[in-house]
Amino acid sequence: MNTEAGPKKSVLVAVGVIENGTGDIFICRRGESQHQACKWEFPGGKVEAGETVPQALARELEEEIGIRVASCQPFMRIEHDYGDKQVTLDIRKVTAFEGEAHGREGQPSRWVPIPELHRYDFPAANAPIVHKLQLEAEG
Numbered sequence: 001m002n003t004e005a006g007p008k009k010s011v012l013v014a015v016g017v018i019e020n021g022t023g024d025i026f027i028c029r030r031g032e033s034q035h036q037a038c039k040w041e042f043p044g045g046k047v048e049a050g051e052t053v054p055q056a057l058a059r060e061l062e063e064e065i066g067i068r069v070a071s072c073q074p075f076m077r078i079e080h081d082y083g084d085k086q087v088t089l090d091i092r093k094v095t096a097f098e099g100e101a102h103g104r105e106g107q108p109s110r111w112v113p114i115p116e117l118h119r120y121d122f123p124a125a126n127a128p129i130v131h132k133l134q135l136e137a138e139g
């Protein structure tokens with residue numbers, strides 16, 4: 001319960017929708033001890049003080065999946081209240097990168113064709129991301 005006066009503070013998160021050029025998106029599975037444990041996710045993480053969203057995204061993608069972002073564009077922004085935590089997801093599409101994406105922290109990961117994304121169990125906040133990607137892919 002939010003017992004503080006005033007609105008709940010939202011955590012700003014930089015999230016990467018990483019494309020490989022043949023219509024696949026890179027996803028990872030969250031750890032057992034993380035928020036939204038064991039769900040699939042688009043890699044990313046919390047924006048730290050003094051960082052811009054693209055800077056945070058570049059840092060997180062290097063740390064978590066070992067790629068260096070060469071080009072990214074704003075995709076969408078989502079506010080979601082999980083009850084125990086309120087998040088603002090700033091999602092960027094990563095269309096060019098260096099290195100080979102892999103679960104650098106030992107997390108399961110895979111490239112998934114856009115039409116199959118809805119089969120994965122993502123956090124509730126992610127539903128509009130999957131929806132928009134699938135609409136775009138249908139042309």
Ligand SMILES: Nc1nc2c([nH]c(=O)n2[C@@H]2O[C@H](COP(=O)(O)OP(=O)(O)OP(=O)(O)O)[C@@H](O)[C@H]2O)c(=O)[nH]1
Nearest residue numbers: 013015034035036041042043044045046087123125126
């Ligand atoms: N990375 C990521 N986080 C997401 C997604 N969807 C979603 O609701 N979140 C939420 O965003 C929040 C922050 O993400 P995170 O846990 O990856 O942050 P982080 O990498 O800095 O992790 P850490 O706290 O373990 O250091 C979490 O509460 C997570 O549940 C998603 O697709 N990707």
Ligand SMILES: [Mg+2]
Nearest residue numbers: 043044045046
């Ligand atoms: Mg993370």
